[in-house]
Amino acid sequence: MDHLDLVVPRGSFFGLVGPNGAGKSSTLKISTGLLRPDAGTAYVDGLDVWDDPKAVKARIGVVPEELRLFERLTGRELLEYVGLLRGIPQAEAIRRSSDLLEILDLSEAAGRLVVDYSTGMRKKIALAAAVLHRPTVLFLDEPFESVDPLSVRVLRALLEQMVAGGATVIFSSHVMEVVEGICDHVAVMNAGRIVAGGPIETLCADRRLEDVFVEAVGLPSTTVDLDWLQP
């Protein structure tokens, strides 16, 4: 990170885009208390992430990019475990878990160990665990990667419902079409800095987000001239 200054409006559907190594995942980790910054501060809902971690943790849900979950629990047990740890009454935790398993098309796999889940299923169960306690701010790192198009629709609908209910969703992605389609605010990161950002209508005007991204980050050379690759 390099003097990063980022403000996410409350209730927005916020997309964080950038090339590989731009610092998107680090930004999300610092914002959720999973990575300690050398300097600087991060606030969630007006609360300092490092001064008041308990209050912040109660408000946020997180889906990190590296999805390490409790591999030897079943999908249903995992959701109930996270719900009960969050202090949700048992009956309510069971009800919410069942609802999410149903919506995310995981009911049939609910009794299977998480270690046996596919990457897409892991994304879905991780998202379910992150929204179970109805967070006001949701951090998602590459949530749509490795997820089939039908599941992407379901995930989108779930996230849109959360935003409609007043929650803020912040997610990083490489897929410009998805970000352009669902986000109302976007920030473009490069080399640890925000190089462009704002409401998507203002930022893009009549252009595609990909063009804005390329303009902000700079187009790498696309000329490939490797003689040993020639037939």
Place this chain on the structure above:
Amino acid sequence: MVRLFVRLKFRLLRNVLRTNGRWGLVMFTVASLLVGLAAGRLVYTMSEVWRFQVGPLIGGSLVLGWLVGPLLFGASDETIDTTRLALFSLESRPLAAGMAAASIVGPGPLAAGIPLLVLAFRGPTLAHKLFGVLATVLTLALATTSSRLALTYLGASLRSRRSRDFATVAAGLVAGLVGATFQLLNVFGVDLTAEHVGQVAEVVRLTPLGWAGDAVGRLSIGEFAIPAVELAATSALLVVILRGWVDVLEKALANVADSDVDTISGGHLLKDSAKHSQDSRHPILVVLAKERRYLSRHPRYRVQVVSQLIVLVIGGAPFLSAIIDRNPEAVLFGCIPGLTAGVTGSNLLGPDGRALWAELLATPSFAPLLRGRSLLFAILGFGASVLVTLGTAAWTGGWRFAPIAISAAIGMALTGSGVGALTSTLAPTPLADDDSANPFATSSPGTGCVNGLITFVGVFVGLLLAVPILYGLAQSRDSTSAGIVLSLVAPIYGFGVWLAGTAMGARRAEKRVPELVSILSHSL
């Protein structure tokens, strides 16, 4: 290929020094070199008679240790992992040569070779010394290649999660049985005398495991003919093993994946009877419920429990002799397993450490995460103690001591678990992934060494903290009132230690949450 693999091994070791795993490697290097040098010093001062005896023993134990060690504790480098090489178009013969060469590079082989090298240099002439060095190299080559053969074969065979789980538990069982055997030897008065060592050496020198080592021993006292035959035989054996390894490698490179799926019937985390509860559940109970699931499903947990039960219930040598003598006071020792079981839970965050982030974000405090985990070990320790106590009481007739021992066991189990919880936060070590394609490959050398040292310190501290209970036990042998006081005080004392230990551990962990997540998320 040899040069490539040797460079790869050096690069991997260098890279480990740049990561969080550096201390594990440093401690392993220092510890193994110290042991190697101490053994070398011992060998240097030995008489001719002893040099003749120890040659095959050192050589045989090197080969056997190399063969069994990685299976029990996980191999220490990634160059054995054929799943990482499967996509390359590699010939198995040069590949085997490269992997064999890489095996001999590293602090482990260096330290292991020291005693034999010292023995080789005790040879009377230069020729004896040179042949001794050759025999040392052959011993190391035999140890590493037979180990590679076994690891490659098992790594290729155990592709499914179920078979890996089974292998892990079986390895733990073997380790536990070996430990228990030594305990039982002590109990039945079978001391390892020089005569016994000589008898074992006579057997080992006749087996292929001991040929090369025996050659070093004989060369050191001036023999030549028999060592020459032994070296020729070892060389031939080495060629056979290398050929076998090449065949296994070819199969391993062609077959890298398999899977199986378990469906757990039923299902909620907590019992269904509480399904309609409208109350929040205490986080310690929630964590305990999850740990109980892990106990029945995670092989590392099962290994720990199986090994503990074998060593604790069958072992406990000094106490067993009292039990065998049908001394009723032996019942009082039934509380000891509680202490040791608790203390050995010294890596509570390791088995599912890579998912710790999810728990940390879900709970306001670290304490319930630590307490739920350590409570499981306290319960296991207490259960083992009750078994031992009741069994001993039935055998010796010392039923009057049973209530005291059981009360003391609560205190012991909680004391041990409190210490284990604290040591768990000092140097948490992630265990190999469930989904690792090769269960014997890890990029974290020295992990076992660090864990062993922490556990050792934990046992020492646990014993110190258990002194008041042990003192009470000693008094209870003759005094009923002392027994009553101990029964009342021991559980309270243990609970206090447990609370303090878990609180100190939690406070320490809360201050370094990002660092803990980083250490435990370290890619294995």
